[in-house]
Amino acid sequence: MSGWRTDSGLVVDRSKPINFEWAGRRYQGFVGDTLASALIANGVSIIGRSFKYHRPRGLIAAGLEEPNGIVQLERGSHTLPNIKATQVELYEGLVAGPVNARPSAEFDLLAINSLFKRFIPAAFYYKTFFWPNWHAFEPSIRNAAGLGVAPAEPDPDCYEHRFAHVDVLVIGSGAAGLAAAEAAAAAPGNERVMLVEADCEFGGGLLASADELEGSAPMAWRDAALARLRALPNVELLNRTMAFGFYDHNLVALAERLSDHLPPHQRKGPRQRLWKVRAGKVILATGAFERPIPFAGNDLPGVMLASAAQVYARRYGAVPGQRIVVCTNNDSAYAAARALHAAGCASVAIVDSRVSPGAPALAAAECGIRVVQGAVPIAARGRRMVKGLDIAALDGRHRQRLSCDAILMSDGWNPAVHLHSQSGGSLDYDDALQAFLPATAVQNAVNVGAAAGIFDLTAAIAMARDVARGTAVRYPAPAPVGPTRRFADGDPKAASAWLDFQNDVTVGDVQLAARENFRSVEHLKRYTTLGMASDQGKTSNISGIQTLSALLGKAAPAIGTTRFRPPFDPVTIGAFAGRATGEDLSPLSETPSHAAQLALDAVMEPYGRWSRAAFFPRPGEDEHRAVAREVMAVRQAAGLFDASTLGKIEVKGPDAAEFLQRMYVGGIRTLKIGQCRYGLMLSEHGVVYDDGVIARIGECHYLVGTTSGHASAIAESFHEWLQCEWPHLRVAVENVTTAWAVVNIAGPRARDVLAALGSDIDLSSEAFAHMQIRVGAIGGVPARVQRVSYSGELSYEVAVPWRYGASLWEELMRAGKPHGITPFGVEAMMVMRLEKGFLHVGSDTDGTTYPQDLGFGAAIAKKPDDFVGRRSIVRPDGLRPDRRQLVGLEVIDGAGPLAVGAHVLPGEAVEARGTQGWVTSSAQSPTLGRPVALALVERGGERMGEAVRIWDLGTWRAAKIADVRFYDPSGERLHA
């Protein structure tokens, strides 16, 4: 191919040259060019290598359906792999190159694959590389076949999401789309109309048309229509915006390219914007894709779709050759021939498969264009570029060779039914057009213009206006296309007639698949990879179906299409991510004393959705030492812990007691005002789900405590039970977790520290015992104080309104100073609760743990009432005597702590099989000076004192089953 630039071109600005780099060489284009049009104008014919055989390839299309022009754009952090050259707007300094060529597209070492093509047909890899297994070969095959290179650096761009609600969404801005948008905007009740166009230019096919429309030149008609639309207050026009997904209930996803057309250093703000548009009505004016003709050598650089050459010539003034042969079975290609003739090509000839073409043929002949009727292309001639074309009659006779340097092809048009099909709409095969047309719609969406198979512009405009106004729609009968030559089964030339250019699938591959009985269209697709490339078969799927149809003697509609799925065109992952990246992906909440804890050198860690202090190291301390010091400070004096993350749910109402009685394993109804009780909660499947302390504040008022991670889920679950199962219960539920800050002061001096703040609550042990709640004031601030303990020491959880949380922390630190108060983190708390044998749901339980495994069997037996999950725990599995039960483990081999997850085996075990359970929590106890552990062990409750062996990753340890209460088993310290 020897492309060149004409001196016309509708949308290219000759006064503004642009310098760019392709494959290491410098070229010049103009403002308005795409990378593809600039490469054609510069005579670059080989733009890449094919995926499998590494054959030289040129551009065959001008739009998003392009299968060959896959490029790597830019370098470094801005690099983008597998971008279509037809979609890249040229800008100053642009750098691009081919993706699948080593060392270059012009000279590719792997093109040797092409010589052995007959030995590597469809499914060759699966058939051949099965010994020893496919994975032994996969890396080198993938490397040979791969496309572009993903960027190694983080994405420097940002992206955003936007929602829109419109009355009418028009997709596509060709003549039909513009007419539909204008009519929709004028129709009463349409307060918001949105028109979206994937291209940078509005106009669709008008940008390449020469035919007058309603008395105007096409561009004049477009400009006038755009001007009227822009003047309307209820119309929003979006260019560079791809409608890529049609989802349920008229939700359409759009990807708007905001700055891709600018040089990277000039880009500001978001690169792309993802729109989710809910439309009352969707008008699909998505146009159509031209079909290539399957003939031998149709992948040679210089073979192109007729409409693409027309676009390149008329819109960009870029012409793919001088001596042109146009092969067609329909009238549309005559416009392409006329465009190239008008551009000044040395010769233009038309080869039409129909024997008696009509007026367009006569008009072409009048211009001096040679028209050969009743003939079809047989084989392109040339090795790296087109040198000629063999044509013949349909029956193969009257073969002759035409000399040419570019071949244009049109095998008819496929309406772009992708979005219609995604919306759930059905398709009908039209014999006249040899194409699938949209049939019934499931959602409120209508196809107009070429997307509906109406290619005549006047008819398309009339139809679009009718659709937008909601009046009856006229469907003129389409003009039938002429015949297409099909290869006989086994014809060796079929192996060089391409269907899917990007994935290297030929007519021969489809024949092979059919012979091997992959005759369903879905099987054909997966066996040959037809239509599975990044272009998703926009130029190949229907041709493949027609090839299979001819081969099997089965009508195309009986074969059907593969399913159309979003996205219609590739969308960059960043657009889906939007702003939710990095720290914003899942933002962490902070407690009121966050800053104060940081000032005390806290090491903050994420615990669920919270950022919490793990420990507070002093200079020279590692985590282990810091935690041990914090534990000892609590055991001997006092410690301060921010417990604001604990879930707090208010439950109020005359039936609150009855409701909680049904939600918790233990008895709640008998709880007296001012008292607290430990509560265990199950899922309806009987599995231990959460635990916490329930406090009764008033006759009809409870405060339910949950673990930090489950507060929202439990509040939601309360609502679900109340609304869906027990609507007659008079109960109100409110999650007040972040309304109350909680500071936990623990240790033998806790009472003294708290008293120093001043309170109207009598803190004496007689007046305020363990497991009680008092409401009053602390330091002049309203407070709820619960005397509860997870550490095993005298302990108060002081809740104050969130805004006082930071000052409460500071005041307690100050008041505690004479008592040696020490701030402690989550890790120290976890060690203390383990020393005490207190359960940590989720660590010491799993998705099979029932309450009886934790020692709650007796309590359940005493409770007559039903509660959530109760029936589940007495299913046969719950009654098994060999269930795993929670026990303590004492190390008896003198070594350090056991590994969490280590397996528990019988004392006489000699090999690591037949596990009886595993270690669930483990630590070196600073208080006791020895390791402690909890474990779920089969029949653990009846095996107290039994020696067991512990296995972890090949290492054996010795331990003894023990009571879980390692520290202060009688609980004296709690009641101090």
Added chain:
Amino acid sequence: MLLIDCPYCGPRSEIEFRCGGESHVQRPGPHDAASDEQWADYLFYRHNPKGEHRERWLHMAGCGQWFNVARDTVTHKITAIYRMGETIDAGAGS
């Protein structure tokens, strides 16, 4: 993404809601009278129709109310929305 006509708030996008699965599943009771089979049926077995499916939804990011939806599992068309405790006929079709 479905457009769900919350009976309390009006039409909102699916992302504001949570689907709670099949509606009108009866919880057997009293607990000590339900057989293992009855309980397993309640816990694990659900209808999986091709066509109308009655399910309950929560307007989680809205009013926090549960309600019932009749949805076609093939077309996702919502044919009825009705409040908890109402029957399908009493609810307003959407």
